[in-house]
Amino acid sequence: MARRPRIEFSGALYHVISRGDHGEAIYRDDKDREGFLICLGEVCERTGWKIHAFVLMNNHYHMLLETPEPNLVVGMKWLQGTYTQRFNRRHDLRGHLFQGRYKALVIDSEEPAYFLQVSSYIHLNPIRAGLVHPDRPLRTYRWSSFPIYLVSANKRAEWLCSDRVLGEFGGGQNDRKIRRVYEEYIEGLAKRIYGKTERKGFDEEWKPIRRGWYLGGEDFRDRLLGMLGQAMRGKQKETYSGDEVRAHDQAQAEKFLRVGLSALELNEQDLRDMPKGAMEKQVLAWWLRRKMIVSRKWISERLRMGDVSRVTQAASLVSENEDITFMRLKKRLERIS
Numbered sequence: 001m002a003r004r005p006r007i008e009f010s011g012a013l014y015h016v017i018s019r020g021d022h023g024e025a026i027y028r029d030d031k032d033r034e035g036f037l038i039c040l041g042e043v044c045e046r047t048g049w050k051i052h053a054f055v056l057m058n059n060h061y062h063m064l065l066e067t068p069e070p071n072l073v074v075g076m077k078w079l080q081g082t083y084t085q086r087f088n089r090r091h092d093l094r095g096h097l098f099q100g101r102y103k104a105l106v107i108d109s110e111e112p113a114y115f116l117q118v119s120s121y122i123h124l125n126p127i128r129a130g131l132v133h134p135d136r137p138l139r140t141y142r143w144s145s146f147p148i149y150l151v152s153a154n155k156r157a158e159w160l161c162s163d164r165v166l167g168e169f170g171g172g173q174n175d176r177k178i179r180r181v182y183e184e185y186i187e188g189l190a191k192r193i194y195g196k197t198e199r200k201g202f203d204e205e206w207k208p209i210r211r212g213w214y215l216g217g218e219d220f221r222d223r224l225l226g227m228l229g230q231a232m233r234g235k236q237k238e239t240y241s242g243d244e245v246r247a248h249d250q251a252q253a254e255k256f257l258r259v260g261l262s263a264l265e266l267n268e269q270d271l272r273d274m275p276k277g278a279m280e281k282q283v284l285a286w287w288l289r290r291k292m293i294v295s296r297k298w299i300s301e302r303l304r305m306g307d308v309s310r311v312t313q314a315a316s317l318v319s320e321n322e323d324i325t326f327m328r329l330k331k332r333l334e335r336i337s
């Protein structure tokens with residue numbers, strides 16, 4: 001079964017989500033939650049991980065996780081495997097506890113604002129799930145790093161790092177005033193989420209966190225795509241899937257297309273000016289279909305061919321056509337390795 005590739009590097013920052021198998025609970029009581037946090041502390045000690053925020057829900061958890069060393073995969077394997085063993089032993093069970101593979105959204109750690117954006121999303125999860133009554137403050141939800149942020153540093157676990165988030169409010173983690181400002185900020189967001197009119201706005205703002213594969217600018221995206229290509233090199237392409245793989249494939253196809261346009265002595269303006277069914281476009285579509293793993297829709301939009309059926313038709317038309325102009329254009333592209 002195809003799986004999402006993992007991008008690992010020193011200093012990587014991730015929003016990690018993992019759910020229970022078949023949506024079932026991964027914590028049956030508070031003792032299970034305490035056990036998970038013990039496992040989390042142990043894996044941080046083993047790997048050097050830094051946890052910037054977390055929340056434990058009923059059937060899943062969220063973490064804002066930094067890996068000083070490129071060890072996300074080995075650390076997650078230990079964390080979830082160890083907790084599953086202890087959970088099963090305690091409840092006299094066997095088999096899987098977690099559903100498939102966890103999701104790990106890669107975040108640009110050099111942009112400070114992302115720490116606040118993602119940690120706020122994580123801390124507000126109990127509100128969105130209805131686990132906190134509207135009349136009660138969010139800090140009363142115990143199984144989150146939010147109430148821990150509000151106590152002095154000497155009362156927190158060493159693996160929980162709040163300085164990057166609290167730093168957005170102008171002070172360090174030992175500053176009582178800054179902790180109070182942060183509390184007011186999060187509690188204020190919680191009250192706004194209860195209002196139906198503002199809920200849509202938050203959902204739109206958090207869409208990249210919920211549905212994307214990275215959080216950052218174009219330069220960061222390009223850097224990740226380069227790492228992704230190295231990670232998949234020499235391996236069967238079919239073993240990987242996901243938005244990041246499609247983005248990688250499209251970036252590769254874009255580079256290939258630029259080379260193809262140059263070989264045919266064309267440019268972007270030519271693609272705009274040519275008819276949708278131009279011979280050059282058909283040959284380029286045929287060539288991209290043979291060389292790259294991208295969708296017909298991407299090719300039709302990129303070459304400005306209109307309906308995707310033109311891409312399908314081009315594959316057979318160019319392959320079988322012995323017209324001298326077709327042959328000349330094909331030879332130019334086939335010279336490119």
